[in-house]
Amino acid sequence: MSDAALDRQEPAARRRTARRRVPYPYTFYIPAGVIYAVMFLVPTIASFYFALTRWTLFDSHFIGFGNFVQFFREPFLVQGLVNTLIFGISTSALKVVLGLALAVLLTSRIPARGYLRAVIFFPVLVSFIGVGIIFVSLMHPTRGAINVTLETIGIDGPGWLTTPWLALYSVIIVDVWKGVGIATVIFIAGIASIPSDYYEAARIDGATKAQQFWRITLPLSRPATVTVITLSLIGGLRTFDLIWTMTGGGPGFSSDVVASIIYKQYQSGFYGLSTAGNVVLFLLIALVMVPLTTWMNRREIDI
Amino acid sequence: MSQTHTTFRAAEARRRWIGGAVAILVTGVVFVLPFLFALLQASKTQADASTLSFSWPTEWQLWSNLVAVIQVRDYQLLLAFFNSTVITVASVTGLVVFASMVGYILQRRQSRWNGLINFLVLAGLMIPPAVVPTIWLLQQLELFKTLHGMVLIEIAYNLSFSILLYRAFVATIPRELDEAARMDGAKPWQTFFRVIFPLLKPVTVTNIVVQSIAIFNDFVNPLYYLPGKDNVTVQLTLYNFQSQFETQYNLLFSNVLLVTIPPLIVFVFFNRQIVAGMTAGAVKG
Amino acid sequence: QDPVELTFLVDNGPPSVAQAEALAAAYTELNPHVTFDIELRVGSIDGDNLVKTRLATEEMADIFLYNSGSLFQALAPTRTIVELTDQPFLDVVSDSFEAVVTADGGVYGVPIGPGFAGGIMYNRAIYDELGLEVPLTWDDFMANNAAIDEAGYVPIAQTYGDTWSAQLLVLGDYFNVEADSPGFAERYTNNEAKFATDPAALRSFERLEEAYEAGYFNEDFGAATYDDGIRMIATGEAAHYPILSLAIDPIAEQYPDAVPDIGFFAQPGDDPDKNGLTIWLPNALYVPQASENIDEAVDFLAFVASQAGCQAQIDAGQVSGPYLIEGCQLPEDVPQATRDLVPYFNDSDLNLPALEFLSPVKGPALPQLTVEVGSGIRSAAEAAAIYDEDVKKAAQQLGLPNW
Amino acid sequence: MADVTIRNLSKHYGAVEVMSDIDLDIRSGEFVVFVGPSGCGKSTLLRMISGLEEESGGSIEIDGRDVTGVEPSERGVAMVFQSYALYPHLTVAENIGFSLSLARVPKDEMRRKIEEAANILQLGPLLERKPKHLSGGQRQRVAIGRAIVRDPKVFLFDEPLSNLDAALRTQMRLELGELHQRLNTTMIYVTHDQVEAMTMADRIVVLNGGRIEQVGTPTELYRAPRSPFVAGFIGSPKMNLFEGPVAEAEGAEVLGLRPEHIVVDATGPWSGDVRLIEHLGAEAIAHVDTPEAGRVIIRLDGEAEVRTGDHVRLTPRPDRMHRFRAGQRLA
Amino acid sequence: MADVTIRNLSKHYGAVEVMSDIDLDIRSGEFVVFVGPSGCGKSTLLRMISGLEEESGGSIEIDGRDVTGVEPSERGVAMVFQSYALYPHLTVAENIGFSLSLARVPKDEMRRKIEEAANILQLGPLLERKPKHLSGGQRQRVAIGRAIVRDPKVFLFDEPLSNLDAALRTQMRLELGELHQRLNTTMIYVTHDQVEAMTMADRIVVLNGGRIEQVGTPTELYRAPRSPFVAGFIGSPKMNLFEGPVAEAEGAEVLGLRPEHIVVDATGPWSGDVRLIEHLGAEAIAHVDTPEAGRVIIRLDGEAEVRTGDHVRLTPRPDRMHRFRAGQRLA
Numbered sequence A: 001m002s003d004a005a006l007d008r009q010e011p012a013a014r015r016r017t018a019r020r021r022v023p024y025p026y027t028f029y030i031p032a033g034v035i036y037a038v039m040f041l042v043p044t045i046a047s048f049y050f051a052l053t054r055w056t057l058f059d060s061h062f063i064g065f066g067n068f069v070q071f072f073r074e075p076f077l078v079q080g081l082v083n084t085l086i087f088g089i090s091t092s093a094l095k096v097v098l099g100l101a102l103a104v105l106l107t108s109r110i111p112a113r114g115y116l117r118a119v120i121f122f123p124v125l126v127s128f129i130g131v132g133i134i135f136v137s138l139m140h141p142t143r144g145a146i147n148v149t150l151e152t153i154g155i156d157g158p159g160w161l162t163t164p165w166l167a168l169y170s171v172i173i174v175d176v177w178k179g180v181g182i183a184t185v186i187f188i189a190g191i192a193s194i195p196s197d198y199y200e201a202a203r204i205d206g207a208t209k210a211q212q213f214w215r216i217t218l219p220l221s222r223p224a225t226v227t228v229i230t231l232s233l234i235g236g237l238r239t240f241d242l243i244w245t246m247t248g249g250g251p252g253f254s255s256d257v258v259a260s261i262i263y264k265q266y267q268s269g270f271y272g273l274s275t276a277g278n279v280v281l282f283l284l285i286a287l288v289m290v291p292l293t294t295w296m297n298r299r300e301i302d303i
Numbered sequence B: 001m002s003q004t005h006t007t008f009r010a011a012e013a014r015r016r017w018i019g020g021a022v023a024i025l026v027t028g029v030v031f032v033l034p035f036l037f038a039l040l041q042a043s044k045t046q047a048d049a050s051t052l053s054f055s056w057p058t059e060w061q062l063w064s065n066l067v068a069v070i071q072v073r074d075y076q077l078l079l080a081f082f083n084s085t086v087i088t089v090a091s092v093t094g095l096v097v098f099a100s101m102v103g104y105i106l107q108r109r110q111s112r113w114n115g116l117i118n119f120l121v122l123a124g125l126m127i128p129p130a131v132v133p134t135i136w137l138l139q140q141l142e143l144f145k146t147l148h149g150m151v152l153i154e155i156a157y158n159l160s161f162s163i164l165l166y167r168a169f170v171a172t173i174p175r176e177l178d179e180a181a182r183m184d185g186a187k188p189w190q191t192f193f194r195v196i197f198p199l200l201k202p203v204t205v206t207n208i209v210v211q212s213i214a215i216f217n218d219f220v221n222p223l224y225y226l227p228g229k230d231n232v233t234v235q236l237t238l239y240n241f242q243s244q245f246e247t248q249y250n251l252l253f254s255n256v257l258l259v260t261i262p263p264l265i266v267f268v269f270f271n272r273q274i275v276a277g278m279t280a281g282a283v284k285g
Numbered sequence C: 001q002d003p004v005e006l007t008f009l010v011d012n013g014p015p016s017v018a019q020a021e022a023l024a025a026a027y028t029e030l031n032p033h034v035t036f037d038i039e040l041r042v043g044s045i046d047g048d049n050l051v052k053t054r055l056a057t058e059e060m061a062d063i064f065l066y067n068s069g070s071l072f073q074a075l076a077p078t079r080t081i082v083e084l085t086d087q088p089f090l091d092v093v094s095d096s097f098e099a100v101v102t103a104d105g106g107v108y109g110v111p112i113g114p115g116f117a118g119g120i121m122y123n124r125a126i127y128d129e130l131g132l133e134v135p136l137t138w139d140d141f142m143a144n145n146a147a148i149d150e151a152g153y154v155p156i157a158q159t160y161g162d163t164w165s166a167q168l169l170v171l172g173d174y175f176n177v178e179a180d181s182p183g184f185a186e187r188y189t190n191n192e193a194k195f196a197t198d199p200a201a202l203r204s205f206e207r208l209e210e211a212y213e214a215g216y217f218n219e220d221f222g223a224a225t226y227d228d229g230i231r232m233i234a235t236g237e238a239a240h241y242p243i244l245s246l247a248i249d250p251i252a253e254q255y256p257d258a259v260p261d262i263g264f265f266a267q268p269g270d271d272p273d274k275n276g277l278t279i280w281l282p283n284a285l286y287v288p289q290a291s292e293n294i295d296e297a298v299d300f301l302a303f304v305a306s307q308a309g310c311q312a313q314i315d316a317g318q319v320s321g322p323y324l325i326e327g328c329q330l331p332e333d334v335p336q337a338t339r340d341l342v343p344y345f346n347d348s349d350l351n352l353p354a355l356e357f358l359s360p361v362k363g364p365a366l367p368q369l370t371v372e373v374g375s376g377i378r379s380a381a382e383a384a385a386i387y388d389e390d391v392k393k394a395a396q397q398l399g400l401p402n403w
Numbered sequence D, E: 001m002a003d004v005t006i007r008n009l010s011k012h013y014g015a016v017e018v019m020s021d022i023d024l025d026i027r028s029g030e031f032v033v034f035v036g037p038s039g040c041g042k043s044t045l046l047r048m049i050s051g052l053e054e055e056s057g058g059s060i061e062i063d064g065r066d067v068t069g070v071e072p073s074e075r076g077v078a079m080v081f082q083s084y085a086l087y088p089h090l091t092v093a094e095n096i097g098f099s100l101s102l103a104r105v106p107k108d109e110m111r112r113k114i115e116e117a118a119n120i121l122q123l124g125p126l127l128e129r130k131p132k133h134l135s136g137g138q139r140q141r142v143a144i145g146r147a148i149v150r151d152p153k154v155f156l157f158d159e160p161l162s163n164l165d166a167a168l169r170t171q172m173r174l175e176l177g178e179l180h181q182r183l184n185t186t187m188i189y190v191t192h193d194q195v196e197a198m199t200m201a202d203r204i205v206v207l208n209g210g211r212i213e214q215v216g217t218p219t220e221l222y223r224a225p226r227s228p229f230v231a232g233f234i235g236s237p238k239m240n241l242f243e244g245p246v247a248e249a250e251g252a253e254v255l256g257l258r259p260e261h262i263v264v265d266a267t268g269p270w271s272g273d274v275r276l277i278e279h280l281g282a283e284a285i286a287h288v289d290t291p292e293a294g295r296v297i298i299r300l301d302g303e304a305e306v307r308t309g310d311h312v313r314l315t316p317r318p319d320r321m322h323r324f325r326a327g328q329r330l331a
């Protein structure tokens, strides 16, 4: 619409706001907005200032962009970046694929559905610490149940968490194991909200089970898919809890991700530096997510 | 009933049973074995558990381990259960109500603010919270070390997740229902709470399940914002048994198992509430 | 007197908890109006942040337990902690301890728990069986290892599942660094000496590398944990475990029968005449300036720094090393490993505090780097160079002069 | 091209029995129309034939094969849903072509078939729209289009023209009739429209409360309804059904007379006042209150000069009387 | 009880103009019916009057008050949606009573009103069901019930009876007519049913492609359609529209003749073969191919003895001819 057209509409619009009660009022934003702004936004913006300081929590000393320069000099930053992308993309992709597959399975009429739903969700219930310890033990190179089992069939299992190139992928698998339950419940909710009429129509139209999945379930659970992708990708690019409890970024630095590098700086008391790192990581994730979600949401409106 | 009839249905049923059996087996290995492992460790003595091997306990002492965990530090675990439950219930209630309201408007009303709001929602997921400034703020508001302060923090930190979830699912509710309610004279909040919100039940359940578990299991935030012995929350109790130099794995796992029970109850209870076909029969088209 | 409850924050390590509880109970017995609310916190570096955060936000407990040395310096003690310099009870505290809780000439803490050391814990039964001698040089040590290997035992237990334990061969070597390169700590603090360029310092990394290359580690060294290390040394699976002497506590608890078999010696250097122990000074108790009960809290510290306080801890079984309180004697029946420490502690020429007590500069990446060297992922020289960069970053972040 | 045989079919939802004892033979190529009051079970029966709804009892054969428990897609049926059930994420063209693309029909052929259907249904300019941007009647046409592009053995239509205007409806009626002729498929059609039922059906099935009341050709049903229910249901305005003395005089419990079979003439035996006249254009419906028979509805020529309030005399045509006793037609 | 004045109203969706230049005065208490081909904008116009759809231009007044931009609930209108829009989580009773419960009507009165509506709509036994357990017609009745329990100044009905059977439809028609009389509210009604339009309307508004073609009483429209479009649209079967020599002979471009105005007699000027006869019961429709006028559709008595294949002669009634030139009626 041209500016001129906008101008012409202006008086009418004003007259309207005077009388028409907006069906979708902004006041609905207020409670959430206030809590979010006060508890999250204000401290966050305040902290951005500290990214420009050398900060020990007790003193802060303005040093301009020094922290950013230092952050980009981190010796293992590039590897951390690569690991971050691998971790974020692969956990998110696996959660989407497995979550959807499980949700389809668990919304179909199979026996023991309740049990299966509970079992798959079980890992979500356990804290990262618990999961970390369990899998560190199971993946122990000599004593761990995995390698012990492999041994009985004659395979010499690798050091899942001690082999530098493998550690990251081992953590990825555990992260998916732990997180797929959430993706699954979101997909289950998504599939539950698809009216059954469409399946009926498709069955009449001659769609096989597979075709029903690809042509009906998949497109119509798009809102769920978009949500799972958004949540798991941001989560994957940002989290490090599991990496931290399982490998501590190691062996050495081989499974470090950007977030764990930042966390280590934070732990070391380099508060300004780690805040700068957080700003960088935030921008990095935004660079991936903003275009992605804009694109996904634009297509969503069309449904 | 004819022959083909029975055989067809029988074949179908058999397929389903085989599928189910395979699913149970696979999930058994993938999802249940690790917990069996945890259970075994929780049943061992400390020395026995320290090797963390997948072996039978030399001596079963699950019960005494559980009792020990509950009794430690003056029944701290019970207090922790209480605190965590209060925080969880209050925060999840707030989250569900506030986030669904935002998700509803955000999906329904296209305006030039949407870009900004969507970005803020994403920002809530992308930016890690700033601990120290938040503490200063809480101190200013006299909310530091209080349960309600903690509740507000949990709401603020988890809002984005819930909003995203709600926004996506509002799209599945036909707009005609809003319109019908408007015609019936419903004010916006009535439209929302009496028509839309009940239809969002599957997402609300999902939200309750996921968020209550996340908040119940939250470790970092209570650690910083809710210090003090009286304010202990469940995840903090794990640190009674795990330290840099020494970990009592048998008790740690007993504790892990104990604190997993409430979320499990929440899940089992709410999972049944995710029902299909909420909007069936509403409109034709 | 009005009843007072003092809050008391300690890390969740069993020794810390035991010490704190023993001290609190003993003090309350003497002063019934004072009771304690002991709060546990995460140990290790995760706990460091908590302590800093609570100090910075003035939410600290009345008394808190925290490291001495470089970590203590990062607390901005002059602004956050009550100064004890002129308190009479400091007279009985050893000077070497006072040095590591001193900032800007003021003293801020009193010791809790015994002193300890970084060195080699060894299994005396194996030594007896193979007829080995405690080595005084690195070469002797490696020769012993060869013999042990031959006999089918694990020569050196390494437990990189707990990364902090990987540092011990480097950190415990500091006595030898200083012996070969006197004044290293000062030059290092002043940005004049580097690990990569000072041969004596580099040697610490190289020793770790040698041990790895000789193949003397347990098979699962990458995944094994501290607990595994304890088990290996106590049960005689392994002959050596480079670790803090504190490790005798869990051994005493879990493998009481093995205690007599466990000994401890200083990590050997190249010169048999310059054999000495790298020691760790105990943690300290501090009182934050923001406390509302400063007088009572300081009085409690006075008790901790007294013979009575020392005795309370000994009575609670805390005997993994000598106490740094004048006149506080360990009983006769302490474990062998503890007994092995006493001669070093008693002669100031035979011990030297670890580098982190002598210099505020410590790079955070050392655990990972030592894991890398000890796993053959990176060479000693390369790791030392990276560590120097890491150190530089840390010094800059702390705003130290000369960096 | 298949016959459909229904035996002893019944259906209940939980405790609610909505269908019982249905027996019906539909011959191959036949056009059968289901009529009946709202909620009598027409859609349910259609859905059971399609296989979407499971039978609670009884059996269905299509083309000689027992299809009880067979997947809908394997029964060779196409269906227009009463509620349309258009795929919201697909455009009109994609909706219509959906079944073809499932069957991997080549692109060209698919496009041709879609365009053909769109032409018949006057959907040409809307092919790229999504359903939510369509009017009610346009949606209904898409739903029809989805069924007609396929080549089923049996067509099932559930009130397919209810949202179309008269002109389009007439045209669609002819198109469907032509389709029926051309393909010679069996068609089962639910409608509430008398004209559709009368003109399209080879046979009409009258359902009432989950049972079949009568099956027959349109003329049979019109001329010789078997029960007062059918008599009243077929024909609009509906047949006058008299009870009491008027009926007894004819030896019946219920006497039926269609509005066109009661003639206004000066000598008629009944007389009364015209209460209401509904002008339908070509004809008019008059409601007359008579002391003899109560309210009588008669059909007049559109140009008849009768006004509300007029006093008229009426003659029932004796040769067109329908006599019923105990719910059954008397010979 | 309110008049509705529409001035210069227009509507576009993005670039698609679906409505333009609508001017319409509806008098208080009037019953106005909108008719027009599928997709011509009837629902859109209704939705704009209700306030659900924003006008792209022009204004609407209800009861003398400019309601442009006034909230739907404050316009005093009730509406039945073409797509029903039932609240799926509420029972039938709750659906019907929803607006009352919003207005905090006392429980007793609410129950009474719901039952009253349920009686009229024959929904009694279904009151506790959820919409998804209802048949299509039952859903439609619930949608009507939701509108009639309220006390609006203006009723808006969007094809409210399309899924009901003829008998119920007749009854509902009368009920709505009665409601109209009793409450004397203004009613605006969209339908595709000729009978409904002709019998219920005080005035009919014929829409075509987003414009008003003609407004008038049913008889006016039937007797004097202003354009060939209206002529063809009102009346079923539709008027014969002849072009070419036949029309020119009468001095027109298009000549219209309703099927009932062409009489079969032995001396008629046109002759032809009967191609098809549709029997509707009371009447029959014959399609006759004549060399003079092409395909001619005539309406016959239901019992007329004409058969497919017969040769007949036809006389158009000269006094009933409709002459059009340039799309306009000639006097």
Ligand SMILES: Nc1ncnc2c1ncn2[C@@H]1O[C@H](COP(=O)(O)OP(=O)(O)OP(=O)(O)O)[C@@H](O)[C@H]1O
Pocket (backbone or CB within 6 Å): D132, D133, D134, D135, D136, D137, D138, D163, E013, E016, E018, E036, E037, E038, E039, E040, E041, E042, E043, E044, E045, E082
């Ligand atoms: N959201 C929309 N976007 C674009 N075009 C639309 C939209 N909604 C309706 N239309 C178009 O506007 C025109 C008028 O639609 P409307 O629903 O008013 O038709 P109608 O007269 O009610 O038809 P019907 O009798 O089929 O219900 C139609 O051609 C339709 O395709």
Ligand SMILES: Nc1ncnc2c1ncn2[C@@H]1O[C@H](COP(=O)(O)OP(=O)(O)OP(=O)(O)O)[C@@H](O)[C@H]1O
Pocket (backbone or CB within 6 Å): D013, D016, D018, D036, D037, D038, D039, D040, D041, D042, D043, D044, D045, D082, E132, E133, E134, E135, E136, E137, E138, E163
């Ligand atoms: N899921 C259900 N549970 C219970 N009763 C149902 C269900 N679905 C339909 N019914 C009932 O079954 C009966 C038959 O429904 P059906 O849809 O077959 O009617 P119909 O003849 O198609 O009516 P209409 O002409 O109104 O569409 C109705 O009375 C309806 O209320």
Ligand SMILES: [Mg+2]
Pocket (backbone or CB within 6 Å): D042, D043, D044, D082, D158, E135, E136, E137
């Ligand atoms: Mg139906």
Ligand SMILES: [Mg+2]
Pocket (backbone or CB within 6 Å): D135, D136, D137, E042, E043, E044, E082, E158
């Ligand atoms: Mg419409």
